[in-house]
Amino acid sequence: IGNARSVVVYDVLFQLLKFCYGKVTYVRNITDIDDKIINAASEKNSNIESITTYYIKAFHDDMESINCKKPTYEPKATENVDYIIKLIEHLLQSGHAYESDKHVYFNIESYHEYGALSGKKTDELVPGSRVEVNENKKHPGDFVLWKPANDIDYKLSSYWNSPWGEGRPGWHIECSAMSYAYLGKDFDIHGGGIDLQFPHHENEIAQSKSAFAGSMFAKYWMHNGFLTVNEEKMSKSLFNIVKVRDLLDSGIKGEVIRYALLKTHYRKPPDWTENVISDAQETLNKFYRLSRGLDTINIDESNAEISKDFIDALKNDLNIPEALAILHEMAAKINKMSNESEKLKLTESFVKSARFIGLLESSYQEWFTAGVSHQEIERLIDLRRAAKQNKDYNTADKIRDQLK
Numbered sequence: 001i002g003n004a005r006s007v008v009v010y011d012v013l014f015q016l017l018k019f020c021y022g023k024v025t026y027v028r029n030i031t032d033i034d035d036k037i038i039n040a041a042s043e044k045n046s047n048i049e050s051i052t053t054y055y056i057k058a059f060h061d062d063m064e065s066i067n068c069k070k071p072t073y074e075p076k077a078t079e080n081v082d083y084i085i086k087l088i089e090h091l092l093q094s095g096h097a098y099e100s101d102k103h104v105y106f107n108i109e110s111y112h113e114y115g116a117l118s119g120k121k122t123d124e125l126v127p128g129s130r131v132e133v134n135e136n137k138k139h140p141g142d143f144v145l146w147k148p149a150n151d152i153d154y155k156l157s158s159y160w161n162s163p164w165g166e167g168r169p170g171w172h173i174e175c176s177a178m179s180y181a182y183l184g185k186d187f188d189i190h191g192g193g194i195d196l197q198f199p200h201h202e203n204e205i206a207q208s209k210s211a212f213a214g215s216m217f218a219k220y221w222m223h224n225g226f227l228t229v230n231e232e233k234m235s236k237s238l239f240n241i242v243k244v245r246d247l248l249d250s251g252i253k254g255e256v257i258r259y260a261l262l263k264t265h266y267r268k269p270p271d272w273t274e275n276v277i278s279d280a281q282e283t284l285n286k287f288y289r290l291s292r293g294l295d296t297i298n299i300d301e302s303n304a305e306i307s308k309d310f311i312d313a314l315k316n317d318l319n320i321p322e323a324l325a326i327l328h329e330m331a332a333k334i335n336k337m338s339n340e341s342e343k344l345k346l347t348e349s350f351v352k353s354a355r356f357i358g359l360l361e362s363s364y365q366e367w368f369t370a371g372v373s374h375q376e377i378e379r380l381i382d383l384r385r386a387a388k389q390n391k392d393y394n395t396a397d398k399i400r401d402q403l404k
Helices: 002-021 035-043 048-065 081-093 151-156 171-183 194-211 244-249 254-262 274-290 296-301 308-315 320-336 340-356 364-369 374-389 393-403
Strands: 097-100 103-106 143-148 167-169 187-193 218-224
Touching (some): 002 048, 002 187, 002 218, 002 254, 002 308, 035 048, 035 151, 048 244, 081 097, 081 103, 081 143, 081 167, 143 171, 167 171, 171 187, 171 194, 187 194, 194 218, 254 320, 274 364, 296 340, 308 320, 308 340, 320 340, 374 393
Antiparallel strands (some): 097 103, 103 143, 143 167
C-alpha cells in the first residue's frame, strides 16, 4: 500500500492536469532489469520475462481494483536498452562518465550541482550509504551506468551487447533513458516517493543534465511521504507489510483502500492503523447513500458541474484532504435540503466531484449488494417474513442483521 499510495496520488494529479490543460502525457516506467528480479528468476530456474510478466499483471490488477487509470505510456527498461546505451555514450563523450574494469560509472564530481535536490554535498557522502563501495570508482559516490554480464546473466540471457561488452544497465540510467525516450530532454513534472529523492532522483538529474547541455530535465519535483503502520516504518523485518491484494482478498473494496490512501496530504506520512479502513468504509457508505435513486452510470456525461471549490483545493498543491472536506460539506448540505430540484442538482455535482478523484465509481445498488445477488436478498426477506409470521423473532432478528 506504500507503493500504491504513490500511484493513487499521481493518478489524481493526472486527472487534474487533464482537466486544466486538456492533453497530458503521463509516463510511468517499469524497471524490469534488476538484481532482485534476476536472482529470483535464477532461484526459480525461470527467466526474467516470466517473473516480470507475473508481477506486472498483478500490479495492473491491483491498481485497477483501486480505480487508478492507465498512464499514457508504460515503458519497460528492456524495451529501451538502445536509448540507455545512447545516453551512456553521451555521458562518456562529455567527460561525465568513465570506464573501469568493464564497468561504466558516472563521475559525480564532474557535475557540480550534484546534491541540489536532496541538499546533500558530494564531500559529505558516506561510503557505502546506499551506494556500492568499489575500489574501481574515482569517488565512493560514483554510480554504475553499465555492468558486465555475469554467469547468472548468461544463464538467463539477461544481457545486451554494448560498446563496452555484453552486460546490462544500472538502475538510475534506465529511468533517465525512458523519460528521454517518451518526454524528450526536458519535461514538466517528475514524481515519486520521498525515499527516491536520494540517490535515485539525484542521479537521474545528474545523468540527464550532463548528457544534454542546457537541459533542465524536470521543471518541478513532487515527492509523496512515507507510509507507516501504527507509527512504524513498513518493513519485512517488522512483519507489518500490508498489501493491496491481501486487503482485497479479505473482502475490503478497492475504493475503500483508495479513500484511505487519499485522506492524508501527499507530502505528509500517513499512518495505517486498524481504524483507517473502517473509517473509510463508513464515509463511503454515507456518500453512496446520497446517490440512491441517481443514475450514476450517466453522471459523467451529464450537465452536472464539478464543484469549483473542490477543483481549487486540488490546484492548491494537490490538497486532496481539503477536497475531501468539501465533499463532506456538500454531503451535509444535501441532507438538509428540501427542494428536490436543487437537491438533485447538488447531488449530481457531488457525485461528479467525487468521481473526479476515483470515488463513487459504483452505483448505489452495486455498492451495497456487492457479492450478493438480488435473488438471495429476496430469499432472505421471504424467510424473515415467514419467521415473523411464525413468531420466531430470534431468527427474524438474525436475518434482519444479515440483511443490514
